[in-house]
Amino acid sequence: MPVDVAVQFTFTGPPLTRRDAEEVVELAAAADDCGLHSIGTGDTGFRLNEAASRVTLLALGARRCHVGMRPTNPWTRHPQLAAALLATVDALTGGHAFVEVATGDSSVTSVGRRPASRARLEEYVRCVRDLLAHGEAQYEGRTVRCFTERPTPARISIGAEGPKMLHLAGRIGDAVSIGTGLTPEVVEDSLARVRAGALAEGRPPGSVEPWFTVRSCLHRDPREARRRLLPSLASILHHSMRAGVEGRHVPERHRTAVEEFVARYALADHQRAGGANEELVDRLGLADFAHERWGLAGDADGWVERLRQLQDVGVDRVWLANRGTVREVRDTLVQFRDEVLPRLR
Structure with a gap:
């Protein structure tokens, strides 16, 4: 069975220029042509490159793949704003929006917060879902409202890097980004915890789609990639x-x-x-x-070998990383499309 691939785009450097923005739209179209399942970008203002604008640009270029923010967190993006972004991207992509929610790291620490608790994250996810479905929800003891003409489906993934978050993802997620690692014992344990969470909520054990976070770098020099x-x-x-x-x-x-x-x-x-x-x-x-x-670093041959090894231990859906300037990200995507992807399908 071929591996399903999603790619996280992280644009380094100063805020995007108009030309950069045009190239991001073109990048999303190229990702579509690769047959990627999803493309996303992270939600942080820490590096002063605003996230919602980047997601919107990706949505303008994509036609088939899912597009979204991954991850956001319950502190720096209010659930009303998260719901509004989901609805906007869903309309732009013809029903292919998603959002991933995690507890937060640099994005929350940099504004003086601690990572969100699991209880807060669960309340946040349920609020976003209720806003999209009904236009009204409860959050932090208050009623939150938004105008909605029609219900918007919400594909919500949970970013999980520990045992308790994996269990929560099984309870409330449509998907889970598993960041606990890629070694055989970690993969087996992580999948079991997600299934246990689903069962605890009375859901079918396979109702949550598992994706594995892979920190990756593709370069013609394997040592430089590492x-x-x-x-x-x-x-x-x-x-x-x-x-x-x-x-x-x-x-x-x-x-x-x-x-x-x-x-x-x-x-x-x-x-x-x-x-x-x-x-x-x-x-x-x-x-x-x-x-x-967690790593995948090397040239095309090394990538193919590593991805096949991961499939053998149960990793058949992967979130890969593509980091750099817009042009560097585009060049890496082209290399992945030409030298790696055909050998995985």
Whole structure:
């Protein structure tokens, strides 16, 4: 069975210019032509490149694939605004909008908040669904309203990087982005926890579509790919382990180093190439661990081999990463389309 592929576009650099915006629309059309299941972009103002505008540009170029924000969080985007964006993107794409909700990391810490609780996230998701279906919902003890002429279907995914979030995703999600890792024991455990959550809510165990978050870098030089991926691996190592290592399949030999890494993580260098977090993950001897746990780095041959290995352990839906300037992101997509995708289908 072919692997289903979705791609996260992260545009680095200053806010998009008009020409950049035109190229993002063209990028979405190219993603459509690749047959991708979904394309998305993250919700953070931390880097001053506003998210709703990027999602809208992607929606203007896409015709078939799902388009959405992933992830947003209950702190920085009010559920009324999330519902409005979903309805807008749904109309632009002819019914292919989605949103992914997680507890928040740099986007919430940078505005002085702590990651949202699971209870708050659940209330948020139910509020967004009720607004889209009925135009009225309860949130934080208040009535929230929006004008709606017709119900809008809401495909809501839950970003989950720990055991309790996986269970919650099984209870309330249409899909789940599993960020716990890609090793066989982690994959098996994560899927079991999602199924258990669905059963606890009285849902069929297969009612939640599982996708695996893969931190990835495609480059013709495999060593350069591994080097470039380190800042991204550092970020997911931090927020997947910030609640502790217990129950998260961390080998005993790495536990102390992981705990030190989480304690010393520098928000100001979040996903910054050449920053303190990249240096720290390398110095603590965690680079190989992070690559094996979450990574996909190499040339086209390495990508095909790794993706086939992942399929063998039950990973057949993947969220890949494509990070850089708009032109760099486009060039990587073209390489993926020409050199990797045909060999997976």
